[in-house]
Amino acid sequence: MQILDGKRCSEFYRAQISEIVKKIIAGGNSAPRLSLFMIGDNKNSELYVKLKEKACRDAGIETRVHVLSENASEERLKEMIYEENADPETAGILIQLSLPGKFNESRILEFMDPARDVECFLPVNIGGMFLRNDTKIVPCTPLGIMKLLKYYEIDVAAKEVCIIGRSNLVGKPLALLMLSANATVTVCHSKTRNLAEITKRADILISAAGRAGMIDDKFIKPGAVVIDVGSSRVKKADGKYEARGDCDFEKVSKVAGHMTPVPGGIGPMTITMLLYNTVYNYILMKKLDITMNI
């Protein structure tokens, strides 16, 4: 059983992204900038924004973080997003979700210039991804999964790929990417009957159910590649919390051929792809003669 090490793979990609940023700056350009919005008091959001800030800094990407109180008006938020839209050095805008209940998330996301939507949240961008093969920006988690498989030279073409979960962020866009890469794709979800029977057919199983430990050895075809996107917050015996994947690692690892751990699997890849998208987007926006063939 081989561990698919998302941390190692992230380091590999981040080093390359870093090199590209250096090349951009050496060409007389300013560093690409990611502008983040954090609204309201939310410990999780704070943690994620900090992680993203640090990852950007390490890669040479500039960040600008706007922190607004929950009392901020939608009008004010719109104004600030519009300012970022108009800034030629802002390569990406990220609005940290979830927003406090009083805000209409999809309406606020729509304030973003689609050309700066580095998470591929807007309909026009997800539609572009759906329709084209010469995809521009792709959602970070599905992209991270594809890049992890590429890093480990696991080819998906003509393989049976099974995805558990049909979310807008993972399951559905990943299904599209896998189809473009010539996989035969099955999407399962909470209403699927005989789940284990279906997942057991898969050469590559991706679980994005968000239910800690729901997948054990009975769900796995011997030798399969297993990607665990789950990350549930679970209370341990000592009262502390930890992130737990969808897979029962001990049981699954006895049957699978390759497997991502939680933590240290898809988590770091998602943030790495945010860096990737920001730099890629900057190159597109500025029409730089730099290819990002990584």
Next chain:
Amino acid sequence: MQILDGKRCSEFYRAQISEIVKKIIAGGNSAPRLSLFMIGDNKNSELYVKLKEKACRDAGIETRVHVLSENASEERLKEMIYEENADPETAGILIQLSLPGKFNESRILEFMDPARDVECFLPVNIGGMFLRNDTKIVPCTPLGIMKLLKYYEIDVAAKEVCIIGRSNLVGKPLALLMLSANATVTVCHSKTRNLAEITKRADILISAAGRAGMIDDKFIKPGAVVIDVGSSRVKKADGKYEARGDCDFEKVSKVAGHMTPVPGGIGPMTITMLLYNTVYNYILMKKLDITMNI
């Protein structure tokens, strides 16, 4: 074996659409209008446009057909599409594809006001369909398949649905609709290995491969529902051409529980859904207090 009769089902829906148009007019509104563009000399396009015109007329929907020669400039075409965009009585715009080679199809489609894109061709609309469950406009063929199944009271929830074909017009949007309807969905295509083994698992098999007769009894689970979206032009013994589906009807019908014929299956449903979308769109645009719960 039950035939899923697309003609009968179409008549059922068209009668209801017709009633809704009458209600719209009775409310003091003008009839919804579909504006069609046909560019260049193409016998197939001519035939399709005529079919659509007739179907609209029969349902009480107004049509306006713009016929342009292949020599027309993109600029002129843009101007004409913009005029339709600005017309408050135009509920839908349809640009009959394929266009002569000199035209850039996706650029020309983008001239359309997304609110009038009754075929759901534009990225922003297909993205909206991808992201939302409160879908507005949905591509005609996939919608026609869902409505045919509804008409015959065939529930897709928790069923294994297999789709052959990953096109932007059928396979991919149908997969999304099926997922929203709680089916477990597999998408196969030309690169799929052991196709018959995979399709044989399906409670509901939809073939949109476009290869006449490629599906026989060995691909079918006994009792399955089989929807044939294929329509290949095949030369008969007498030298004439006919439309032929993906399924070998004689062989498949011995194993399947329900099956659409070709012709008379999904073909008429696609045009019916164009009428549906046009009227539905008109109701949305004019914010009429009429529901289209059919």
